[in-house]
Amino acid sequence: MTGSDEKYMARCLELARNGMGNVAPNPMVGSVIVYNDSIIGEGYHQQYGGPHAEVNAINSVKDMSLLEKSTLYVNLEPCSHFGKTPPCADLIVEKKISKVVIGTIDPFSKVSGRGLDILKNNNIEVEIDCLSWESREINKRFFTFNEKKRPYVILKWAETADGFIDLIRKPAQAKEPIWITDEIARIVVHKWRTEEQSIMIGTNTAMMDNPRLNVRLWNGKNPVRIVLDRELKLESSIHVFDQTQPTLVFTEKIAESRKNQEYIRLHFDDSLLHAVMNELHGRMIQSVIIEGGYKLLSSFIEKQLWDEARVFKADLLFGDGIKAPKFDQIPVAKDKFLNSTMYYYRA
Numbered sequence: 001m002t003g004s005d006e007k008y009m010a011r012c013l014e015l016a017r018n019g020m021g022n023v024a025p026n027p028m029v030g031s032v033i034v035y036n037d038s039i040i041g042e043g044y045h046q047q048y049g050g051p052h053a054e055v056n057a058i059n060s061v062k063d064m065s066l067l068e069k070s071t072l073y074v075n076l077e078p079c080s081h082f083g084k085t086p087p088c089a090d091l092i093v094e095k096k097i098s099k100v101v102i103g104t105i106d107p108f109s110k111v112s113g114r115g116l117d118i119l120k121n122n123n124i125e126v127e128i129d130c131l132s133w134e135s136r137e138i139n140k141r142f143f144t145f146n147e148k149k150r151p152y153v154i155l156k157w158a159e160t161a162d163g164f165i166d167l168i169r170k171p172a173q174a175k176e177p178i179w180i181t182d183e184i185a186r187i188v189v190h191k192w193r194t195e196e197q198s199i200m201i202g203t204n205t206a207m208m209d210n211p212r213l214n215v216r217l218w219n220g221k222n223p224v225r226i227v228l229d230r231e232l233k234l235e236s237s238i239h240v241f242d243q244t245q246p247t248l249v250f251t252e253k254i255a256e257s258r259k260n261q262e263y264i265r266l267h268f269d270d271s272l273l274h275a276v277m278n279e280l281h282g283r284m285i286q287s288v289i290i291e292g293g294y295k296l297l298s299s300f301i302e303k304q305l306w307d308e309a310r311v312f313k314a315d316l317l318f319g320d321g322i323k324a325p326k327f328d329q330i331p332v333a334k335d336k337f338l339n340s341t342m343y344y345y346r347a
Contacts, residue, residue, distance in 0.1 A: 004037065005073070005101055005127070005130050006130060006131055008032050008034055008039070008071075008073045008101070009073055009075060009101065009103055009130045009131045009134075009135070010131065010134075011030070011032050011039070011042070011073075012029075012030035012031055012032055012053075012073050012074060012075040012103065013030060013075050013103070013131065013134055013135065013138055014030065015030030015031070015032070015042060015043070015044040015053070016028040016029050016030035016044050016045070016053070016075055016138055017030075017138065018030075018044050018046070019044055019045050019046060019047075020195055021194045021195050021220050021221055022046065022047050022048065022221075023045050023046070023047065023048050024048065024141070024142075024197050024286050024287070025048070025142075025145070025197070025284045025285075025286045026045060026048050026142075027045075027076055027106075027139040027142040028044075028045065028138055028139055028142075029044065029045045029052060029053040029054075029074060029075055029076045030042070030043070030044040030045075030053050030074070030075055031043055031044070031053035031054045031056070031057035031072060031073060031074040031075075032057060032072075032073045033057050033058065033061055033067070033070050033071070033072050033073075033097075034070060034071045034072075034073065035066045035069060035070040035071075040061050040062070040063070040066055040070065041057045041058060041059075041060040041061035042056075042057050042060060043055070043056025043057035043058075043059070043060055044056065049085075050085075051085060052078075052079065052085055052088050053074060053088075054072065054074055054078055054088040054091065054092060055085070055088060055091060057072065057074075058072075058091065058092075058095060064095070067095045067096065067097050068095075068096045068097070068098060069098060070097055070098065070099075071097075071098070071099040071100070071101060072092060072097050072099070072100045072101070073100075073101045073130075074100070074101075074102055074103065075102075075103035075104070075131070075134075075135040075138065075139075076102070076103060076104060076106050076135065076139065077102050077104070077105050077106040077111060077112075077113075077115045077116055077128075078092060078100070078102075078115040078118075078119070079106070079111050079115055080110070080111050080114035080115040080117075080118050081110040081111060081114070083110075087115070087118070088115070089114075089115040089118040089119055090118065092119060092124065093118065093119065093122045093124065097124065098124065098125060099124065099125040099126070099127075100119055100124055100125070100126050100127075101126075101127045101128075101130050102116070102126065102127065102128045102129075102130065103128075103129075103130055103131055103132060103134070103135025104128070104129065104132045104135040104136050105128065107142070107143050107146040107147050108142075108146050109146070116128070140152060140307070141196075141286045141287045142286060144286075144307060145281065145286040145287075149278075149281055150277040150278070150280070150281050150305075151197070151198070151277060151280050151281065151285050151286055151287050151288045152286060152287040152288070152307050152308075153277075153287075153288055153290065153300060153305060153306045153307050153308075154192075154196065154287065154288070154289045154290065154306070154307065154308050154309070154310065155290050155297055155300060155301070155306050155308070155309040155310070155311075156189070156192070156289055156290065156291050156292075156309070156310045156311075157291070157292055157297055157311060157312070157324065157325065158180040158181045158185075158311075158312035158313075158314060158340065159180065159311065159312070159313055159314070159324035160180055160313075160314055160316055160317055160318045160321075161313065161314065161315055161316065161317055162317045162318060162319065163323060163324050164318040164320070164321035164322060164323060164324060165180070165292070165293070165294060165321070165322055165323070165324045165325075166178060166208070166293070166294075166321055166322040167318060167320075167321040167322070168320065168321055168322065169208055175207065175208060175209065175210040175238075176209065176210060177209045177211065178209075180312065180314045180316065180340070181312045181314055181337065181339065181340050182337055182338040182339045182340065183338075184337050184338055185312055185337040185338070185339075185340055185342070186217060187217045187218060188337075188342075190215050190216060190217035190218040191217075191218040191220070192289065192310070193213075193214075193215050193218070193220075193222070193223050193289065194215050194218055194219075194220025194221055194223075195220075195287075196223055196287040196288065196289050197223060197224060197285045197286055197287050197288070198223050198224040198225070198226050198248075198280065198285050198287065198288040198289070199213050199223040199224070199225060199226065199288065199289045199291055200226040200227070200228070200288050200289070200290050200291065200296070201213065201226075201227060201228075201240075201290075201291050201292055201293070201296065202227075202228050202292065202293055202295055202296035203227070203228060203229050203230065203231075203233055203234060204293050204295070205291070205292045205293040205296070206227055206229070206234050206238060206240055207233065207234060207238075208293075210238050210239050211239060211240065211291075212239040212240070212242075213225045213239075213240055213291070214244070214245060222244075222245040223245075223289070224245070224246045224247070224248060224285060225240050225245060225246070225247040225248070226247075226248045226249075226250070226276075226280075226288065227240055227247065227248070227249045227250070228249075228250050228251075228268075228272075228276075228296065229249055229250070229251050230251060230252050230253075230268045231251075231252070231253065232251055232253045232255060241261060243258060243259050243260040243261055244260065245260060246260050246262075247260055247261045247262070248262050248264060248279075249261065249262065249263045249264065250264050250265075250266050250272075250276055250279075251263055251264070251265060251266075252265060252266070252267065252268055253265070264279060266279070272299075273299060273300065273303055273305055274303075274305070277305070290306075293322070294322055294323065294324070294325060297325045298325045298326070301325055301326070301327060304347070306347055307346070307347050308344065308345060308346050308347065309327065309329070309344075309345040310342055310343075310344055310345075311327070311331075311342065311343045311345070312337070312340045312341070312342050312343075313340060313341050313342075313343060314339050314340035315339045315340065316339065327345075329345045330345075331343040331344055331345050332344055332345060332346050
């Protein structure tokens with residue numbers, strides 16, 4: 001693998017990121033086509049169900065006669081099966097592209113290695129594992145979904161300098177969030193929501209904060225809302241039941257589903273979280289942000305059922321209240337906001 005290979009693969013990854021929030025449950029993929037050390041075509045997977053990166057890259061080439069002497073770079077193995085679109089590996093063979101450099105093998109069972117075989121069996125020179133770590137990292141959700149058979153789990157909460165995530169509320173208090181972070185941090189959180197397929201809270205958070213769990217401070221898709229409500233205690237008038245976006249409610253009770261509001265019965269026993277993950281996997285939901293509260297976050301931590309955590313630690317003090325989850329981890333990065341620092345953790 002040469003420095004030039006890595007340069008062009010880095011461009012693939014740069015292009016791939018443009019698909020963030022729009023291609024799931026497909027992976028983010030970028031592709032460039034190089035002739036005589038110059039890029040003559042490039043593209044990325046723009047929308048779920050739309051053309052793949054390799055197709056867009058090939059179609060962008062002005063002089064198709066150059067393809068036979070060109071190298072195609074792509075951060076994920078070209079697909080080999082008919083899904084929403086025809087196999088990219090077949091198109092590469094059809095266009096007689098002489099060489100393909102791949103970031104990493106596709107973990108999806110219908111592809112994994114098959115795309116590679118199609119190329120090699122048609123005498124196309126193939127190199128793999130170019131920026132392989134980076135190629136896996138950009139599609140960490142996709143890899144987790146296919147390898148662990150569950151969504152990628154992101155824990156998120158904000159806590160005060162003295163370790164509280166909320167005040168002790170009285171029943172008569174207004175049902176709205178008590179903000180710990182500043183407005184800039186809240187905008188960032190809304191951006192995060194556009195990047196994930198779903199967002200989950202427990203009964204108490206829905207009851208006390210009455211959150212909307214949508215995207216208001218950023219431009220993008222609303223995530224699927226997920227609420228755990230074992231006894232169906234939540235009033236139908238709260239925001240998460242406004243039917244404006246798809247909402248899944250996990251419960252032990254029988255309830256009739258409505259538009260954009262589906263009730264799913266599960267046993268709320270020790271296997272609950274794994275059962276929820278199985279259900280989401282079956283619905284092709286690749287990622288979920290857990291936004292609280294204490295009990296739900298702690299359950300994911302205790303089960304070691306998480307992939308990353310984003311924890312805001314603010315400057316203010318509560319003195320008393322609901323303690324933040326116990327989380328004995330070492331952050332791998334941090335980011336400073338106006339009144340808080342966000343600590344980033346990986347499992």
